[in-house]
Amino acid sequence: MQSQGFILTRHARDTAKGCEICYWITTDSGPYQLILPQQKPIFVVKSEDKDAISARLNPLNIQFEWRSLSHQTFQHKSVAALYFNNLKAQNLAVNKLKRHAIECFEYDLRLADRILTERFIYGSIAFDSSQTTKNNHPTVLNPKIKPCDYQPSLSFISLDIECSMQGQLYSIGLQNNQLERVIMIGSFEPSNLDIVWVDNEKALLVELIKQIKQLDPDLIIGWNVINFDFKLLIKRAEKYQLALTLGRDNYPISWRDNKTDNNIGYVSMAGRVVIDGIDALKMATYQFSSFSLQNVSQVLLGKTKLIEDVDNRGQQITEDFKHNKIKLAKYNLEDCRLVSQIFDKTRLIDFLRLRTQLTGLELDRVGGSVAAFTNLYLPKLHRAGYVAPNLPQDGGLASPGGYVMDSKPGLYKNVLVLDFKSLYPSIIRTFKIDPMGLIEGLANPENAIEGFKGALFSRKKHFLPDIITNLWQQRDQAKKEKDAARSQAIKIIMNSFYGVLGSGGCRFYDTRLASSITMRGHQIMQQTAKWIEAQGYSVIYGDTDSTFVWLEHIEDGNQARQIGAELATGINLYWQNKLQQDFQLECDLEIEFETLYSTFLMPTIRGSEAGSKKRYAGLIKPASGEEKLIFKGLETVRSDWTELAREFQTEVYRQVFAEQDPCIYIQKIIAEVQAGKRDKQLIYKKRLRRKLDAYVKNIPPQVRAARLADEKNKQLGKPLKYQNKGWIQYLITLNGPEPVEYQTSQIDYQHYIDKQIKPIAEGILPFVGLNFEHINSRQLRLF
Incomplete structure (x- = not known):
């Protein structure tokens, strides 16, 4: 009998009978466990190394099976596969051979992933359920598996813990659309809330295990839920020597530290996935x-x-736990609700599910662009008779970045923005840029497509252009159906492919691949600008895939929009003809008329007359609807500028764009700052990107403020807040930077005028014949 489900967790482990793969899946009838016993870990070697391999492995009594393959490396060397009885033997063999400079291929592919992707199984899975047995959950031994289009309905629980500043647990909130429950340490108190009262911390953990087993969710969601909530839960369970058996297999959950950052870890449990809202949003x-x-x-x-x-809040939580537990329970539940509502508002679970179904990445996988590319590309490569190369030993050489044109600074009327639709994916499709296509093109240069840095691409033997075309069509369908989550998932995947090919962390990295994308992009942008200028219009800026066109003598907005549409049509026709004539290629490039700025400012680089890059502002006046002020790269969109700076820039630009005199407003702001009326808007908020003691030579103001704050915290017996990264809010005073919570000195108002107000004003005033110093001096004479 055929059943369908969605993979939640996957795991390979050695047993007495060999390597075993376990997949936990969710189905319409509940969770299943699929077990594939006696699987053979594998990696690939060059056939010419057979004798050397035997000489290295036989003395170690490592059992392996040699199988010659019809495949070849990218250097056209014949290969063989080594099969092992267990993961331990495979790892010993790889380490031994690598120490003796014997090249091993695809040894780093996880067996549980390889089994799925080689069958083109990405998330949804069909399996033979006729041999199901009953354990705690239905289990199928050695089922036949294949891909399918099953769409799961994933159940979840939003979890949040409350604790003391020393990490002692007080309560645990559990919430979803059907349930709102708090497990609380303490004696019964009457309330309309669903509170399970327990005697102590150990009983709290035991009750959590019971509740999770009863509720049996597929997902556990939360806010910093892995690196705070679960890390603390595991630590407190260890204190009581309690097995935190929250998974569906009744084994304790496991924790793994990040090798490069001790503050980041990973939690895994069989049959359930823990998803952090912060990571998912990013x-x-x-x-x-x-x-x-x-x-x-x-x-x-x-x-x-x-x-x-x-x-x-740490002090208040402890105070509420001691004196108002019902209030703490409400707070605990509200945090759970907020997380659930954020997930619902942004459709994060749908986004992650779709990402898994498109690429095979686990639901909780952070990042994973390289793994997603590998999952999609490798099974196709194998069927074409190749094995994948290894990572570059030099870490990869830098490839040229996106095209950025020198801008022409000025204040303009009627500026069009023409955008190439997904330029880099379009270049890959059009010019057949592909890892295997490069190897085939170099081997058979006749009639190959010329790239850059010596690259040649096969016209017929390639996979990536077709993968992108398929994703592109799915995205167009998602847009048509107004499925924003699916559209976003596909967009992120497609746009990551260029970065993957240019990353030394990808096995398919080759500087000829990435350069053939970016340098072709440069060429396309430059030739497009020349074509536009040949039509009699001025190109004032270009950035990666966007071209900014000034319609110098056009005043009517409707006429400007019509010109924008005509230019887009003309450019598309130009590239269709040129690519057919020069390369005999069909064109997948498409430019769109994106935006009309009725007023547009391209500023200069601060302290220079040269035009800036990736920094501009403009006013959009649509044919219908409200006008909108857009800032790109300027102070109002930067988190490290003050609230005053953002408000000031928005209003000054609004007035200048409306052809109003901003002098009175500027003088008013300066006066209010000096009078102390804007103090709450002068707070800087900056991230501490390293541990506090890691700042040695250059001590920026946020670090000085953080050190002052923690010195004061230490004196008062409070927890140190800033030692290990995080955010700090501070003010610049006459005695330097001081944290908001411990500010004692007078604010240095002149600093804010010179460093926040003046730079913003000087970015736009010269374009309308005004001078900040003159405005400021007139303001000073008024008082």
């Missing part, structure tokens, strides 16, 4: 000035946490 390319739950919920939901003093 993977979906959301950006916030701060990823605190307080800030993100405020921005996305218009809601805040149920606590009066967020900065001192």
Whole structure:
């Protein structure tokens, strides 16, 4: 009997009978465990190394099977596969051979992943369930598996813990659309909340295990839930020698530290996936000035946490635990709700599910662009008779970046923006840029497509252009169906392929691949600008895939939009004809008329007359609807500038774009700053990107403020807040930077006028014949 499900977790392990693979999946009838026993770990070697391999492995009594393959390396060397009985033997063999400079291929592919991707199984899986046995959950031994289009409904629990500043647990909140429950240490108190009361911390953990088993969720979500909540749960369970058996197999969950960052770890449990909201939002390319739950919920939901003093919440939580446990329970649950509502608002679970179904990445995999590319590309490469190369030993050489044109600074009316639709993926499709295609093109140069840095690409033997075409078509369909989560997932995957090919962390890295993309992009952008200027228009800036065109003598907005559409049509026709004539290629490049700025500022580099790059501002006046002020790379969109700077820049630009005199407003702001009326808007908020003691030579103001704050915290017997990265809020005073919470000195108002107000004003005033120093001096004479 055929059943369908979605893979939650995957694991390979050695047993007495050999290597065993276990997949936990969710189905319409609940979770299943699929076990594939006696699997053979594998890696590939060159056939010419057979004698050397036997000489190195036989003395170690490592059992392996040699199988000659019809495949070849990218250097056209014949290969063989070595099969082992278990993972331990495979790892010993790899380490031994590598120490003796014997090249091993594909040894770093995880067996549980390889079995899936070689069958083109990406997330959804069909399996033969006729041999199901009953353990704690239905188990199928050695099933036949294949891909399918099953769409799961993933169950979840939002989890949040409350604890003392020393890490002693107080309560655990559990919440989803059907349930809101708090496990709380303490004696029963009447309440309309669902509270499970327990006697002590160990009983709290035991009850958590019971609740998770009863609720049986596929996913556990939270905010910093892995590196805070679960890390602490595991630590507290170890204190009581308690097995934290939260997985579906009744084994304790496991923790693994990141090799390069001790503050980041990974938690795994059989049949359940833990997903951190911060990581998930970043993977979906959301950006916030701060990823605190307080800030993100405020921005996305218009809601805040149920606590009066967020900065001192540790003390308040302890106070509530001692004197108002019902209040703490409400706070605990509200944090759970906020996380659930953020996931719902952004469709994060849908996004992660779709990413898995498109690429085979695990739901909780952070990053993974290289792994996604490998999962999609490798099985096709194998069927074409090649094995994948290893990572470059030199770590990869830098490839040219995206095209950025020298800008022409000025204040303009009616500027068009023409954007190439997904330029780099389009170049890959059009010019057949592909790892195997490069090898085939170099081997058979007749009629190959010429790239850059000596690259030649086969016209017929390639996979990546077709992979992108398929994703492109799926994205167009997702847009048509208004499926934003699917569209975003596909966009991120497609746009990552250039970066993967240019990354020394990818086995398919070759500087000829990445350069043939970026340098072709440079060529396309430059030739497009020349074509536009030949039509009588001025190109004032170009950036990666966007071209900015000034319609110097056009005043009517509707006429400008019509010209934008005509230019896009003309450029597309130009490239279709040129590529057919020069390369005999069909054109997948497509430029679109994206935006019309009724007023547009391209500033100069500060302290120079040269035009800036990746920095501009403009006013969009659509044919219908409200006008919108856009900033790119300027102070108002940078998190390290003050709230005053952002407000000041927005208003000054608005007035200048509306052809109003900004002098009175500028004088007013200066006066209010000097009078202390804007103090709350003068706070800097900056990230400490290293541990506090790691700053030795250059001590930036945020570090000086953080050190002052923790010196004061130490004196008061409070926890040190800034030793291990994080965010700091501070003011510049007459005695230097001071943390907001311990500011004692007078604010240095002249600093804010010189470093925040003046640079912004000087970025735009010269374009309308005004001078900040004159405005400021007139303001000073008024007082």
